[in-house]
Amino acid sequence: MESQEIEKLLLSKGVKPTPQRMVIAEFLIHTHSHPTAEEVLEEVSTKLPCALSRATVYNTLNSLVQAGVIQEVFTEPGKTRYDANISDHHHFVDVKSGKILDIPGDMVPKLQEQLGAKFKVHSYQITFYGELNEQ
Amino acid sequence: MESQEIEKLLLSKGVKPTPQRMVIAEFLIHTHSHPTAEEVLEEVSTKLPCALSRATVYNTLNSLVQAGVIQEVFTEPGKTRYDANISDHHHFVDVKSGKILDIPGDMVPKLQEQLGAKFKVHSYQITFYGELNEQ
DNA sequence: TACATATTTAGAATAAGTCTAAACTGAGAC
DNA sequence: GTCTCAGTTTAGACTTATTCTAAATATGTA
Numbered sequence: 001m002e003s004q005e006i007e008k009l010l011l012s013k014g015v016k017p018t019p020q021r022m023v024i025a026e027f028l029i030h031t032h033s034h035p036t037a038e039e040v041l042e043e044v045s046t047k048l049p050c051a052l053s054r055a056t057v058y059n060t061l062n063s064l065v066q067a068g069v070i071q072e073v074f075t076e077p078g079k080t081r082y083d084a085n086i087s088d089h090h091h092f093v094d095v096k097s098g099k100i101l102d103i104p105g106d107m108v109p110k111l112q113e114q115l116g117a118k119f120k121v122h123s124y125q126i127t128f129y130g131e132l133n134e135q
Numbered sequence: 136m137e138s139q140e141i142e143k144l145l146l147s148k149g150v151k152p153t154p155q156r157m158v159i160a161e162f163l164i165h166t167h168s169h170p171t172a173e174e175v176l177e178e179v180s181t182k183l184p185c186a187l188s189r190a191t192v193y194n195t196l197n198s199l200v201q202a203g204v205i206q207e208v209f210t211e212p213g214k215t216r217y218d219a220n221i222s223d224h225h226h227f228v229d230v231k232s233g234k235i236l237d238i239p240g241d242m243v244p245k246l247q248e249q250l251g252a253k254f255k256v257h258s259y260q261i262t263f264y265g266e267l268n269e270q
Numbered sequence: 271t272a273c274a275t276a277t278t279t280a281g282a283a284t285a286a287g288t289c290t291a292a293a294c295t296g297a298g299a300c
Numbered sequence: 301g302t303c304t305c306a307g308t309t310t311a312g313a314c315t316t317a318t319t320c321t322a323a324a325t326a327t328g329t330a
Contacts, residue, residue: 018295018308037287053310058287074209074262078286078317092254107251109244111261116242119227121265126246127209130256153277153326172317188279193318213286213317 001029013067020052024060028070028084034091034100036079037061075100075127090126103128136164148202155187159195163205163219169226169235171214172196210235210262225261238263 001009006025010017017025023044028035035043037057045051061082064070073081075093081100088105103126112121136144141160145152152160158179163170170178172192180186196217199205208216210228216235223240238261247256 016307020309038285053312055288055311056309059309072212074211076209077207077215078213080212080286092250092256095257103250108246108249111243111263114243115227115238115263118268119263119265120268121227121263122230123265124261124263126259126261128246128250128254128256128259130254130258133253133255151276151327155278188281190280190319191278194278197319215317 009069010067013069015063015067015069020056021060021063023048023052024057025064025069025084028064028082031084032102034073034081034083036081040082073100073125090128092128092130094132095129096131101132144204145202148204150198150202150204155191156195156198158183158187159192160199160204160219163199163217166219167237169208169216169218171216175217208235208260225263227263227265229267230264231266236267 003022003026006022006029007017010021010025015021024040027040027044027047031043033039037054040061041052041054041057044057061070065072065082068086069084071083071086073083073091075081075091076098085102090103090105090108092101092103093099094101108126111124111126115121138157138161141157141164142152145156145160150156159175162175162179162182166178168174172189175196176187176189176192179192196205200207200217203221204219206218206221208218208226210216210226211233220237225238225240225243227236227238228234229236243261246259246261250256
């Protein structure tokens with residue numbers, strides 16, 4: 001995705017595309033990792049003339065989550081990870097390396113309607129834990 | 136479950152059933168909430184003649200997770216919750232109250248084998264976010 | 271009983287994230 | 301152009317969740 005598109009995306013979600021927000025959003029959209037706030041700060045600081053502050057990283061990540069541009073991912077204790085892939089998908093955690101892989105939504109049955117009338121499901125996340133087989 | 140059974144359970148999993156561990160395990164097994172370490176400490180302290188220390192609560196919870204007696208649950212940023220229900224089940228988070236409900240495993244299709252040969256799935260957790268409908 | 275080992279403890283230390291108040295930025299009013 | 305105001309960014313203090321450390325306590329075995 002190009003800068004211009006990302007700018008439009010932010011605008012369309014009601015987030016003013018400041019330089020700091022742009023650089024964070026671009027990083028998240030282009031990476032396939034599922035970085036923590038600290039990792040975002042580190043990556044983005046090296047790629048920018050002048051570093052941006054920790055608070056801005058946290059503020060921006062929270063704004064982008066609120067706006068629906070990115071998602072929080074909870075797979076391990078104490079850490080929040082961020083994911084700019086907001087299409088229908090789930091996660092596989094390789095328990096050896098800790099790496100997180102995306103699992104396309106169409107690889108598993110849809111569960112939205114499975115719980116019956118009592119539950120109005122807004123969204124759901126599936127986290128698989130396991131090992132990657134050598135192929 | 137009775138104390139004696141819980142004692143046997145711990146022994147069978149290789150965890151020495153000290154008084155502190157027993158009281159924590161009993162609380163977790165009898166509650167239907169999904170408490171944080173802090174909540175365990177609070178609950179258990181009131182129910183015991185002399186309080187037990189924060190470090191013991193964390194140590195014990197980690198030991199019980201390691202031994203497979205309880206599970207960690209990740210549904211919200213920064214907090215680890217604990218669940219003594221280790222039967223096949225998933226979680227529903229009521230986004231209004233934050234309450235977590237168990238969803239029996241047989242309410243959703245089994246996903247263990249869905250991912251294909253590349254992924255060796257040890258376990259998976261499904262977290263539904265939504266609202267409870269009035270019935 | 272004595273010794274080795276495991277457990278518990280209080281409190282210090284660390285890590286992740288939020289808050290605060292001041293400085294900065296940029297769009298519109300004059 | 302420059303004034304103003306709301307929104308944004310910043311450094312650093314603070315809070316919260318969790319782990320670490322080293323001493324004290326309990327347990328099991330010779």
